[in-house]
Amino acid sequence: MTYANILIEHDDAIAVVILNRPKVLNALNRATMDEVVTALEALDHDDAVRCIVLTGSERAFAAGADINEFAAATPVEMLAGYRFQQWERIRQIAKPVIAAVRGFALGGGCELAMLCDMIVAGEGARFGQPEINLGLMPGAGGTQRLTRAVGKARAMEIILTGRQVTAAEAYAMGLITRVVPDEVVVETAKDIARQIAAKAPVAVRLAKDAVLAAFDTTLEVGLDYERKLFYLLFATEDRQEGVRAFLEKRPAAFRGR
């Protein structure tokens, strides 16, 4: 599959998906999002890939939706259009997806980063939901995911003022996991990806699933879900290999079974 708006690089078990429309700060038009979703789903089904990094370019992860595309849209066109349903397919990706953010992650760009499982950012990164400045509001998960990530009060301030949040602030709020110099963002994300790729794939998948369930369920249901997934892992070969390797003081060779 060849793509026009994104690039894909492979490095052992890591796949890096690069938004590649730097001239428009990676504005997320329909074609680009189609490719992102298609690529992520393909990588999710590729057994050679164990962890995915999603990144943009130097100046922007993604500076938002492509305003030209919906400037003249009617509500019915928006409803029939690409935005919301398709983005949620990213949520179904079973492998971990790490966002590596340099520059702007605004509006749809911030929402795309928050759809990932974790965010690594450069010091110059800026997060925000500026839709309010255009008489709009976040429409691809911003009000829900930002609120879950940083709490009501901070989400309100960010969404209602439309202001930009620095990487240091985003880190302090718990929106992102790491802040590093801009020049080493992608390799830091790949380094985390490599650590994850060395773990047992089934355990990684179920652990991701359980963490995501924490947002959707009561504690009681979530704990029950967690326990069942935990028991399920006892049926895997990798669990036996992991325990054996630990006792034999050698690194485990996980095979995803």
Added chain:
Amino acid sequence: MELPRYETLLVDADAGVLTVTLNRPDVLNAVNEQLSADLLDALRLAEREPAVRCLVLTGAGRGFCSGQDLRDRAGVGEVAYGESLRRRYNPIVLRLRTMEKPVIAAVNGVAAGAGCNLALAADLRVASDRATFIEVFARIGLIPDSGGTYHLPRLVGLAKAFELAYTAEPVDAAEALRIGLVNRVVPHDDLMPATLALARRLAEGPTRGYGLTKRGFNFALGATLEATLAYEADLQTIAGRTADHREGVTAFFEKRPPRFEGR
């Protein structure tokens, strides 16, 4: 490099050094609305332009900079201060501190208030023997803004910082040198030749490495040792990939002086 013309600044570029001269000598280069806008623009230019590898900031006439122009209503008054700092002064101070090239203040005369604190925001200060530094704010019941509360105690220690801020007395060049407020003091007529000689030397240096050093100091001023060591490892990874690093190592083995290109 095409140099812009400014109403309140003189700018000159030579041998990798951009010299920005505050140019309202009649009022000791007091900062009015125009000057702060011009200065911010010139700093953006210095930051953006790869041919600029060192920035020198100085003043025309008798003074370096007497701080906020109290005749300029835009920056004065109980409501105006916060807004004026956020919009005009803070971006200047931040740009001086984050610009990844050496910044030298050549302090030619009085540096008062925000003018003093602009000098303190430079990486290095060379002072004329006629220079004086005054944290003048307390005389009108204000606090040392434009980075004063940040830089002053870090440069001279908390006790001396309190003394300078509370008394608002002028510090002459010799005392400034003694307490570590400036790097060097030179006879007045030698100020620009001495500053430019230093600036040219730095402009021939490993600009990326200097910039990363500055980034490292900025980080370390607000961080723990552990975080700083991790940060140094990241910065060194970046520095290790520069052409200037390769040139430096090659020159070392070839027993010749390096020719750094700033990248």
